[in-house]
Amino acid sequence: MRETEARDGVSEKPVNLGSATSPDGVLVDQGGRVLGPRALGTRQKLLDATRDRLDSHRLREIRVIDVARAVDASPAAFYQYFKDIEEAVLALAEAASSEMPVVAELLEQPWLGNAGLGCARKLVSAFIDHWDHHHAVLRVRNLVSDEGDARFRAVRGRAMSPVLLGLARQIEASQAAGRISQDEDPRAAAAATGAILERMGAYHRDLAQGGVAQEQLIETSARILFRSVTGESLL
């Protein structure tokens, strides 16, 4: 249904392929038309309203009508920019997830000695900050991804892959230096340590509420991460 217009292959118009963005990054509406400045503003307002609702409602409880009314628009306006609520949330998730590469830079230099432990602390803190800034959106991104939705899985995967690759590289280096056994698999180890990072990002509030101070959470996670990745014993 949706690709009928793209079939001829020679059209120069940007086309909406189900995502909010055409291949070259130009935003288009559901009919494939390029958005003017006024439309871009409305689209953004709709996205903001969607994110606001996400803080206090489950995904399935968010109604197109409510989002539209929140920005004094009609429901039909919403459908000009998004196929449904999920597609709007996907756009929000893409925006939030795009911040990850900066975080992953902390893994580019080798984690050695005390400086390495410092990098681990910064990495955990960066993850927690990232989640605090986008908590509702990232939570839903992971939920829908866990439900099996291919688009959300892809966004989450793109966000996490630089981190996982960075962790795997560190572990390979540690193996080469003889600090970690060859019996471990770098990708498996990256998945395990990456799970710690995601868990702390998503759950640190609950843990803090359970009586563990935020600082201890960061320090402990950083130390476990550091030991897992470098093979150093830290005492």
Add this chain to the structure above:
Amino acid sequence: MRETEARDGVSEKPVNLGSATSPDGVLVDQGGRVLGPRALGTRQKLLDATRDRLDSHRLREIRVIDVARAVDASPAAFYQYFKDIEEAVLALAEAASSEMPVVAELLEQPWLGNAGLGCARKLVSAFIDHWDHHHAVLRVRNLVSDEGDARFRAVRGRAMSPVLLGLARQIEASQAAGRISQDEDPRAAAAATGAILERMGAYHRDLAQGGVAQEQLIETSARILFRSVTGESLL
């Protein structure tokens, strides 16, 4: 509405308080009546049909009508046993989660040396087996729990707490023995290492599909777990 009958306080009848079980474990229907053998059979068939659908559908896509029809019952029959689909899934989650204490027994003896590494391997394997046996139910349990539902959070918490407590105790012992720094918090460390276990349980198939052999996944996770919990370096 539902507690009208319980108000007098002297009734000896088991009462359905919104959960599928009365306080003393006797199964009752939505009106508070004890279930006979025939009704128990129907209830179980409805639960089985719900679990079957869970394998191939999202929670929100599961319809009372479809579940009822799958066992040749009318939708009204479903409502005699469950308030809605979520309550049926909650019952399934409780049943699955009740297996955890057996798994947590692996944490009761101290993890020392090679035997300790063996325990870590067994723990990871047990977690993966547990998830393989109840994959759909546990996935939904965690999803709904992450959405903030108090009942599912409670079930998940009850399942995980023996494991988390066991991990925390091991870590405290390692601190006492001077193998782990006092700068780490046992509960935070338990949360971090517990995240590895849950991640492996929930995701090991995807990781295996990504090219990491199941055995390497277990071995790597077990080693990271062992090092994190005991402070031993393993090489």
Add this chain to the structure above:
DNA sequence: TGTACATCAGTGAACGCGCGTTCACTGATGTAC
């Protein structure tokens, strides 16, 4: 062992609500000359 009655278990048809979605239309903005 048979009969009458009580309770248990389940039915099926339909009501009604709430939301997603659309369509013909209007108003706003931009552009050519």
Add this chain to the structure above:
DNA sequence: TGTACATCAGTGAACGCGCGTTCACTGATGTAC
């Protein structure tokens, strides 16, 4: 600079569908004597 026209952006009212839920009822099972 003004006018005419094209396109952009958004409206609002309503259709209709699909599902949750209920209610008065029937059939099945158990039990007392």
